[in-house]
Every structure is written in C-alpha cells, then in structure tokens.
Amino acid sequence: MSVLNPIAGTSLANEAFGKLVEAITSGEFEPGEKLSEADLARKLGISRGPLREALGRLEGRLVTRTPRLGVRVIQFSKDDLEHLFLVREALEGMAARLAAEVITDSELRSLGDLLRQHANRPALAAGQAYRQHSHDDDFHFAIVHASRSERIERLLLDEVYYQLRIHRLRSSTRPGRAKAAWHEHAAILAAMEQRDPDGAEIAMRRHIRNARLSATAALDGEGRPNQ
Amino acid sequence: MSVLNPIAGTSLANEAFGKLVEAITSGEFEPGEKLSEADLARKLGISRGPLREALGRLEGRLVTRTPRLGVRVIQFSKDDLEHLFLVREALEGMAARLAAEVITDSELRSLGDLLRQHANRPALAAGQAYRQHSHDDDFHFAIVHASRSERIERLLLDEVYYQLRIHRLRSSTRPGRAKAAWHEHAAILAAMEQRDPDGAEIAMRRHIRNARLSATAALDGEGRPNQ
C-alpha cells in the first residue's frame, strides 16, 4: 500500500461546484430563487469565470439558466415531481435487482443494523416521520451502492437525490406513511436476503410507487413530500 | 395563434454546447481523444470562456476533464457499457409502460408505419444490419416521446443515446440479431396496441437485455455494438 498516490488535482470551478451543490441542497436558497453570479463569486472569493463554469455544470439539475436573465434554483411542478419519482422507481428498481445478485453477507448485516437503528427513532416509533439524514444512514443509498453500478449511483445522485433534497426541507408527513415506509424497507431487505432479484425489484418499486403517491397527495394538500 | 413568441435567447456557450454534442456524437473525434480548447474556440470563432462553459456542461456525459491536463472524449469499458444498457433498460422499460397508458391511435399508426419502413430496408431483409439513422426514424425514441415524460426523454438523450452513438460508429452485426431486433420491436408495438403497460415494459426490457447481450458479445469478439 503505497503512500504515493496521484496528487489530486482540482480547480476553483470544481470546488465551487461542490459548494454550490451543498448550499442549494441544504436549503440555503429557495426553489425559484435567483442566484447572483457577482454575489456568489464574492462569497466564494473567486472570480466570476470559474463560478460560471460551476453553475453551468448544475444546469438542468439544480439550477435553470435563462440567457441574459440569470440563473435560478430549480423548482418544479407536481407533474415534474411525479416523473422524478418514476425515474427513481426505474433506476432504484434496477439497482435493487443488481444488488440482490451481488450483495455480501456483511452488507446485508449492515442493512439490517441500519433498519434497526431507524426503528429506534422516536419520531418513527410515534409514526410521525421517517427521515434519513445523510447518505451514510440512507437505506436506499446503501442498496444502490451495493448494486456496484457507479453509473446508476451517479445518475441517482445527480438527477434524483439532490433534487429530492431541495424539496424535503419543509416537511410534513402523512398519517401512517412513516411506519409503512419502514415496513416496505424491511420487505426489500427480506428479498435481498433471499438474493431474489425479481422480488427485490418488485419490493423496491412498490415502495417508491407508494412514496410517489404519498408525495403527490401531500402536494395536493399542504407541505412537502417525504419518503 | 399569435406570431408573437418570446425571442429565443441564446448565448455563445449554448451554441457551442450544441455544436460540440453534434461533433462528438457524429464521430468527429475518437473516444479518448484529447480536445484542445484553443483549437475548438478558434474553429467555432469564439473565445475560450464560453467554450469552457460548454465543455463543462458536457462533463460526465460526453467528455471527461482532468484538471490541468485537459478534456478528452469519453471512452468506456465493457463493464461501463453493460451498465449503460442496464440504465437504458430501466428507463426505456418505464417509458414503454407510460407510453402504453397514454399513446394515441395516431402515434400507434406512426409506429406501425415506421416498422414497415424498417422492414423494407435491404440490409435488414438480408439480416445484415438494423440501423436507425436519426431520432425521426428511431423506434425507441418514438416510444419514449409517446411516454410524455420529458424527464425520461432528456435523461435518455443526455445519459444514454448520445453515448451509444459514439460507439455505433464502427459497426459490425452479429448473425441473426438484426431480424430478431425487428421482431422484438414488433412485439413491443403489439403490447402498445393492447395498451398493456406490463406487457410493454416486459417486451421493451427483454429487447434491451438482448441488445445488451449482443453488444457485450460483440465486444468480446470484434467491432462495436449495435442494437
């Protein structure tokens, strides 16, 4: 194990990109909010050139750019959100299928531990909320990671998870959904333990479909979607 | 119907982006080839600033950038290609499901006409090749379009179709695959005509899976994948 690894090269544009992703997904800006290049560049201590490059890389994902008018944080309609969940269903269903074929015993144990931790959360026990705070404790991300498909993982991050995060910030929960979601996770894990690709995919897709229905119902009423 | 529509705003970076996509996907550059900013900017008649922005938007899709070393057209391994097909299977399967629910009679007729045109091609009749030259005569794209999911359509274009196009340029065909592909298309259409979402998804996914197997088998031997 050599300590001589390539010196990681980076650029101001790359660093700005990461910080913008974090700022946008952590709620520093409202959906639809206009972003000022001059302001952001000043705050990041760089010139506008690399800042523009970083914003360009976020186009279509976390920001929309209208030529000559500027850049806004994305916001989307109920219809957009439905289609986001359909993409998620397709990709996570495939990831679950792949994971069921290759997952290790150790990864299965970790998933089981994770669900037990989740079950011990007061909010979940009270049926109020089922929230996963970071990738490290996200059941879905663990399964996508276990699929060993970097492409699916990257797509879900870039095109689905970051966007969902923007909309999770003001949360409400629908009655009964929290516990149901946990049980659906448990059913996915059971299929994984059986190493049953079809079952895993079916269980995962059912879970995401239910999340979609919950999210769109929440939009019809009040608040924002959760899982 | 007013003739007064918003004047479409654009920018040099946007125009460069489109031209780069076209140049890269039409084979003007080899996979892995290094792209020179100065050269491209000169050819496009713009300064390096907007050119860099355009390249930045292509990162992770059609080009890879290594800081301080430059930008190269993507190339990928057999494993990458397999995962690309898995993503395609998931997304096109979902698109076929959605399309089966909402497709119009007129769209069905167009699909039927398209397959008949395809059947009349000499290369297909001889079992040599089944090639679709543009989006207009692409059966898959027509179905994705009929799904009315802009998000899936955009994802497939940005993350799948452009990348496949890079690899179609030097083609070979596997015996029997051309005719089988056409029959698989016909089966997809039949499920569409039945307006059967499950059937459409199953038929589409089977077709893409077979294309994946054909592509990876081709990589094991000689040449490049086709459908």
Next chain:
DNA sequence: TGATAGCAAACTGTTGACAGTTGACCAACG
C-alpha cells in the same frame, strides 16, 4: 546509451475589463 537537466512553446485556469442588456425609478404627457 540511458538518464538528467534545461528551455521554450503550448496549454489550462483564472482574472478583470468591457459591451450589451435588463430592471427599477422618476418625470412628463394625455
């Protein structure tokens, strides 16, 4: 002959200046 050092050209990444556009505000007019 292979390894090392030096040099210059070409390249990438960034900056700041400039031009054109936009939006906000105010005054004038009907």
Next chain:
DNA sequence: CGTTGGTCAACTGTCAACAGTTTGCTATCA
C-alpha cells in the same frame, strides 16, 4: 391615473491578458 420615455445602476456574456503547469525537444553527463 395610466402610459410612455429616459436615465442609471446592476447584471450577464464575452474577451484578452496573465500566471502557472505541462510537454516535447535538445544538450550534457556518467
């Protein structure tokens, strides 16, 4: 009072210059 026109500051998009890095070539040395 609503509309129009003018002005100005702020903004976006682009350009060219500069600094630092990389690459290729040549000369020197062991």
